[in-house]
Amino acid sequence: MDLSSAHWHKSTKSGNNGGNCVEVAADLPGVVAVRDSKDRKGPALVFASETFQTFVAALKEQHPA
Incomplete structure (x- = not known):
């Protein structure tokens, strides 16, 4: 997948x-990409948007702000 136009956020x-x-x-x-901030030219993991949203929701449930 070409991620050259992706807008990355930390x-x-x-x-x-x-x-x-x-x-x-x-x-x-339709996807969310995740990469190591120390290796910006390295590999990235790509998840379906719905899968990543479910993951983030579970994290928030386990570790409320």
Whole structure:
């Protein structure tokens, strides 16, 4: 999948933790891509949008703000 036009975002809650973060691109049709912020030219995982939304909802349920 060509991710060259993806707009990547790192969480504002990431802070300054030595780069141990992921970046997410949610502006792609039907999918969400995730990559290591330290290796921006490296591989990315691509999930169906609905699957990623379910994952995020489960995380929020387990770790409320």
